[in-house]
Every structure is written in C-alpha cells, then in structure tokens.
Amino acid sequence: MNREAAISVSHLTKRFGDFTAVDRITFDVGKGEIFGFLGANGAGKTTAMRMLCGLSLPTSGRAQVAGFDLYKESEKIKKNIGYMSQKFSLYEDLTIRENNRFYGGIYGLTNQQIKDKTQFMLEYLRLEGKADTLVRALPLGWKQKLSFSVAMVHDPKIVFLDEPTGGVDPVTRREFWTMIYEAAHRGTTVFVTTHYMDEAEYCDRVSIMVDGRIEALDTPARLTGQYNAKGMEEVFVQLARKAKRNDG
C-alpha cells in the first residue's frame, strides 16, 4: 500500500450474503488527482464508494483514506472527506445561507469561517443576493453546483462525487467540471463516478468496474490505445459487454 496516496485500497471486498458486490478491488489514487470511477449500473461502484466514505463496512480487504485506516480511524476520515450523493442532498426548505451554516456547523467550522465560506461561495457561483433564497426556488443546475460547494465547505482533502451531473444540461455540466478542475488544482483529490463518457475523458485516470472487479485502470488516452478504440465510450462498451450480472 502506498502511504503517500490520498486513497489506497487493497483487496477490498463487500459481500451481501452469497452476492459479492465488490470483489477484491485494489487501486491507489494520488493526491490532487481526478479519479474517474466507471462501471455499468450494478457493477458495484456505489458500494465501493460507500465503503470508502464509511457508510458501509467492508467484508474484507484493507483501505486507507486520507492516510487513515478505514477500520480504525473512521472518525478522522470523516473530518477529511466531502461527499456528494446521487440524490440531491441540500434542504429545499432552507436558504442557501442556512444550508451552508448547517453543513459547516456539523463539520465544526466556526461562525466566522462559515461566514467567509458562504461569502466566497456566493461570489464564486455568482449567486450574490441569493443567499436568503430558499434552495427550492433554484434551477437544478445551480442546485448541483451548490451541492458541490457545500460538500467542499470544510476544505476536505478528498471529495467523493456520486454521479454529480445526472440530469444536468451540457452547459452546466461543463461548468461543473470547471469547478472540479479548480478544486483539484487547489490540491483536493476528486473521486468521481459518472455515466457520461465525455466526462471520463476529463479525468486524470479512470477505472472501469465490471461485475464487482476493476477490469481496467489507466489514463483515458492509454485505455483508448490499449483497447484500440476511438474513445472512452468504446472502451467502456467493450468491457461492460463482458458483464454476466445484468441487474439494474
């Protein structure tokens, strides 16, 4: 295992009864890297991601996240990671300011820090003057960008994004990826799952999961070469066809 890596995983496995959702996956993610975690529906990527976030306990295997052991130091891991779930996770009946205050608050930020963060975020997202608008009233694209900013409110070392751009228009997706790049540029490690293959091309490295195992892991350019494909889409289709599980 690589002690320097942001995430270091070795033979991580999750079984539900007879079903092996995640089967001995091994990989490292470097600091500041944008790591794409791909796979068809049911391939096990959400389960793997949940284990790394401490939402689900692995059956076996070892993992370090932000330099801390997944089993023994989960409290320290929690302080150092951000998480944006598939479902929209802000409170619609709270304003932008209140959402920020809540999430900042449960990460133990001081009042001043929360104020500064909120100010910075509103300027960054060009939402000045909207601080006291209920989140419910914002368009989906804004909500997703806001959600990402809230996941970053405590400046985590690693941020986990579970299909962050689902249902979002192409322009907003492009803007969203600009935000991801900027976060990575500031040194945050980004661990992202997606179904959009153009997004996979934006990643530093991608892994492709099939039936709970990691079948391929490299930079998008090298993967395309290796599989003699025109783009990530073709690589993905070639690999995903090998899947024996075909549950949703």
Place this chain on the structure above:
Amino acid sequence: MKQFLYFIRKELYHLLRDRRTLFILFGMPMAQILIFGFALTNEVKNSRIAVLDNAKDEASTSIVHRLEASRYFDIVKNLGSNADLQPAFQEGQIRLAVVFPEQFQSQLLHGHSAPIQLIADATDPNVATTLANYATAIIMDYQHDMPGFVDFPYTINTEFRMLYNPQLKGSYSFVPGVMAMILMLVGAMMTSISIVKEKELGTMEVILVSPIVPIRVILAKMVPYLLLSMVNIASILLISVYIMDVPINGSMPLLVFECFLFALTALALGLLISSISNSQQVAMLISLMGLFLPTVMFSGFMFPVENMPVPLQVLSNIVPAKWFYYIVKDVMIKGTGMETVWKETLVLTGMLVVLLAISIKKFKTRLE
C-alpha cells in the same frame, strides 16, 4: 456542542417553515379538546322519556316533577296504559319509561315495598344504564326527603357519592386521554417522519458521512418535538382549566414532570419506528396503527380496561399511554402525589430507558 446547536437550529427551521403541519400540530389539541368536550360527550342530557302513571297520587306526581326538573330528562309523553309502552319505544321517541303501579302512595306508606319500573331502550347499553342510574338516584332522593322518612328504621339505603367528579363530567376523563393521544401523535409520528424524510431525501447519507456523532443527530431531532409537545400540554391544560372547568388538583410540577416523561417515551418510540421504516408513509402507518390506536383503545379512557378479556388486559400493560393516563388522572383529578403514582412512573421510566437504548442501538450509522 456547537455542532449540536446548529443541528437543532436546522430542525427548528424545518418545523417552522412547514406552516401547514405546524398549524395542524398546534390546532389539533385544541380541536380535540373542544370536540370531546362539547360534541363527543358520553354524558346524557335531556333524554326523552315517558311516564306511565297508573297511580296519579301525590307521591307519584312528586317524583314525576322531580324527573321533569332534572336536566337529564325531558318528559315527552304521558302514557295511558301498558299497551302504549311498546309503540313509544319502537317509534324511537323515548329512551326510558317510568312506570308507577296503582296505589303507589299507599303501597309506599303502608306496605313494605312500592315498586317503580324503569324500562330502558338498551340498544345502547351504556346510555340505558346511565339513564336508569340517574332515574334511580332521583327516586332515592325523593324517598330520602319524604316526611317521616326516619320512621322507616329498617329501610336499607344505598347511597352513591361520586368522588372527585361529583357532577360526573366526561371532561374529567377525556382531558388526560387527549393529553396521551396528542403526545403520542406529536412525539412518535412527527419524530419518525422527520428522520425518515431525511433518509428519503438522501440528506441522511451526507449527515452520516460527516463527523457528527449519531447520538447527537438523534437528540437534535428530539429537542424541537419535545418543545412542541410541552407547548401542546400547556395549551391543553389551559383550555381544560379555563374552558372545560377541569381543575388541576395535584401538584403542577409533578404533572409537568410526568408529561415530560411521557413525551420522551413517545419520542423514543418515534425513533424506533424511524429505524425500521424507509418511507414516510410506512412511518406514518406504523405510528397510527401501532401507537395511536392502542393509545385510544388500551389507555382506558374510552373503554375501561377492567372489562376486557384477561389477555387484552395483560396486553394493555405494554401501552405506555395506559400508565400515563393513570398518572394524570391521579395527579390532576384526584390531586394525589408521587406516593400514589411512583409505581406507574417507574414503569414509564423503565419503558423510556429500554426504548431509547434499542433505538440508539438500531439507529444505523452505516447504510447497509
């Protein structure tokens, strides 16, 4: 600690912004008290009765006057003969008939007994019994007031005294009942819904990924509803005392303490429900079927537990509302202190500890 305050603040926003729910939560106790107080009363007033007076002497007339004067009865018919009785009942005009025999007065003065027959429409047995009791009481009263009553040395008198509630007011029993119902509903249902809602929305995942300790999440969820419960208790007590004329005979601090204890028990039940249900509908259904109905049926405020079959009586012991109902009746109406309710209090405390322990243990810090 600050984390915790941020969480409570957020919960209060949820609560205060949902105007419709808030309105229901505050309006419900008042509506229930008023409905039970003025509409769904089990007191019997102005019942239509008939008199068949075969004697028409001084004694019988005097008793009829007394019946007429009471607020329980309205004499709508004077029957001429026994044959009129059946049709009067069948037409549904009357619920009770009072029949005096011929020579009622002379039987009363000279004989050993002077029977009066009370015939009641027992299609509703409770009303029938109540009416018969009222009529008996009025007749006994008359006998008591008769001149020369003391000359009957061997007459055995049955005398009722209605302790604590001399006017037999229904509100004395439903105020504690409504308190139990409201606390159960606000505490258990609202808490469970508020937690399950976060599961549905996906915000629970984000909270669980954060460093906040699960027990703080649970407590922060409980605090706003505990406050709401206490506000409801205050409004119920105010309405009871000032509008329904139900006194608080016992110690106020003790009553508030017991309410607090029961509210906490309801919240703990709500937490338990939230940990076994994954949608708001399921949580609501379990709360209603599993908590609300037993509260109404087994607490003893609608149906006396003593009259139930033994297995149901045993079952009623696991319903927290039963114990709370006893306590509130004792403390509020009878005005007794801790010395009479310590056992019930202990049972409630025990339930609270067990429920809290289970629900904290079951509250899933990991989403499997």
